[in-house]
Amino acid sequence: MTGPRRIICLTEETTELLYLLGEQDRIVGISAYTVRPVRARTEKPIVSAFLNGSIPKIKSLKPDLVIGFSDIQADLAQSLIAEGLNVLVFNQRSIDEIFDVMSWVGSLVGRQAETRALLDQFRATLESATNKNKRTDRPRVLFQEWDDPIITGIRWVSELIEIAGGTDIFAELKMGAMARDRITTLTEIAKRRPEVIIGSWCGKPVDLGWIYGQEEWKDVPALRHRRVFEIDSSIILQPGPALFLEGLAALQTAIHGKSDNAD
Numbered sequence: 001m002t003g004p005r006r007i008i009c010l011t012e013e014t015t016e017l018l019y020l021l022g023e024q025d026r027i028v029g030i031s032a033y034t035v036r037p038v039r040a041r042t043e044k045p046i047v048s049a050f051l052n053g054s055i056p057k058i059k060s061l062k063p064d065l066v067i068g069f070s071d072i073q074a075d076l077a078q079s080l081i082a083e084g085l086n087v088l089v090f091n092q093r094s095i096d097e098i099f100d101v102m103s104w105v106g107s108l109v110g111r112q113a114e115t116r117a118l119l120d121q122f123r124a125t126l127e128s129a130t131n132k133n134k135r136t137d138r139p140r141v142l143f144q145e146w147d148d149p150i151i152t153g154i155r156w157v158s159e160l161i162e163i164a165g166g167t168d169i170f171a172e173l174k175m176g177a178m179a180r181d182r183i184t185t186l187t188e189i190a191k192r193r194p195e196v197i198i199g200s201w202c203g204k205p206v207d208l209g210w211i212y213g214q215e216e217w218k219d220v221p222a223l224r225h226r227r228v229f230e231i232d233s234s235i236i237l238q239p240g241p242a243l244f245l246e247g248l249a250a251l252q253t254a255i256h257g258k259s260d261n262a263d
Helices: 012-020 055-060 071-082 095-108 112-132 155-163 186-192 208-213 242-256
Strands: 007-009 027-031 046-048 065-069 087-090 140-147 150-152 196-199 228-230
Touching: 007 012, 012 027, 012 065, 012 095, 012 242, 046 055, 055 071, 065 071, 071 087, 095 112, 095 155, 112 155, 112 242, 140 155, 140 186, 155 242, 196 208, 196 242, 208 228
Parallel strands: 007 027, 007 065, 027 046, 065 087, 140 196, 196 228
Antiparallel strands: 140 150
C-alpha cells in the first residue's frame, strides 16, 4: 500500500471519494456530518463535527494524515498540527478546483487512473447538462445557503446553476471565498425578482414558512408561483462527488420543475 495508510476525514467529500476509489480501508475516522456513503457511519468512528473535533480521539486513532476542508476548519487544523499530526486542508471553491482536489487525493492513495476515470465521468455529466440546458429561457435563481444573515451560493453552486439552465441572480458574489462575502438582504433579493428560490441551509432544514412569511419579498415571482425548493446540503454544499452524482440533477429539477407543496 502506497501513501497514507490511516486517514482521518474531517468532511464528507473525502470519505465519499475514498469509498468510490475502493480505498475505504485507509479511513480511520470521519465527520459526524457524513451521510455518503451510508455505510461509512456504521463502519468508521466519528471524530469531529465541522468546526470542532475530539483531539484525544483523533490522536488515539494514530492517523498518518488528517484531511480537512476550508478556512472554517483553520482552528481545528491548527490544534491538530500543534499535536504533531500531519494535516492537509483544501480550500476548493470552483468546479475546476474540486476536480483538482479529487485528483490530488486520488494520487495520494495511488489511484490516479481510477480517479481520472471518475473525473471523466463527472465532466461528461456536466457537458451533457450544459448541452441539454442551452435555452433562451433561463429562470432567475436565488440560491440561499443560510437564513440569518441571508447567504447566497458558493462559487461551485453558482457555476452549477448556470450549467443546470438557470441564471444566478447573485453571480457577482460567487467569487467571495468567505460566507461573509456573500451576504445579501431581502430588499436586494426583491429588486432582482427571482423566479426560483432554492434553499440549502447547511446544518438545518429549510424553513419554508419563514421564506413565505417575509413581507419584503412576498411579491417576487418565485413566491407568487410557489417555486421554492429545498436541496439537501449533503449533495450540493459538499465539494465532492455528490455534486455530480446527485446535486446537479436536483438543481435541474428545481429550476425547471413544478411548484412546491408549501401551504
